[in-house]
Amino acid sequence: MSATAAATSQGPAKLQLLELLAAIGTAQWRDFATAAARHGLTSTQAKVLAQLEGPVPMRGLATLLACDASNVTGIVDRLEARELVRREPSPADRRVKHVVATDAGRETIRRVREEMQATHGALDALDQAESATLYALLERLRPTLEKDA
Template sequence: MFYGLKLLEYTRTMTAITPQPPTKAQLLELVAALGTAQWQDFAAAAARHGLTSVQAKLLAQLKGPVPMRGLATLLVCDASNVTGIVDRLESRGLVRREPDPRDRRVKNVVATDEGLETIRRVRAEMQATHSALDALDEEERTALYGLLERLRPGMERRA
């Protein structure tokens, strides 16, 4: 791993400073609290642009054309649900449905320029999240990234 050394270093420091290791329950609770706070931050920023959090989340997936089915998979929901969300985004000119040249059943969703600009602003306006990350120096950010990277494989495993 690329972040291995920095991580090891930081871990040792923290272990020296913090005598009592947290219980798994405590860690779980903290992770949940921060996740919730970040979601609220995201939802508030989206709302300032007249978007629901779900609409903003969908928009955030559109780095390129994505078929409806793909969006349903990314958002972990039924395909029929995506229809409505895209409908509302499209009626506001933030996304566009394009036919797929290789499969006429498929409709690819693409963010318009306005859509891209909007989601860019939403991300930039997540004040709480940005200020939280600003509290960490570069070494700490590197350590955090390394630790979170190690959590990913477990989290992504489908039960």
């Protein structure tokens, strides 16, 4: 019996699930980067915009991006030069700078997400019930995967 047949009769092994999640994540990231590039953004700049649902401290962005705080400064400088973000002092500690998306930044990341053609096409292959099931399953996984982020 092949590994695929075994996975079908007994359910997929964790390794198979991990490989599938990695493949989907890689394809989604590539699609995101391609859409971002059409707006003159690197994938990392677009990722910063995607994280800015509210004010985020510079150090918090470094943690989210898993990079050194000095790298975030350059990324934010370039986004700020394009008026996609602005820095604001923290109300609690004026030494801390928060990064906030501008209206132009929010619009840009909305368009990037909207233009992710490969990802949208893949999701269009699911019917409404399948989409709801996938959403529920991903929501169950999300807290565990994000707790150390």
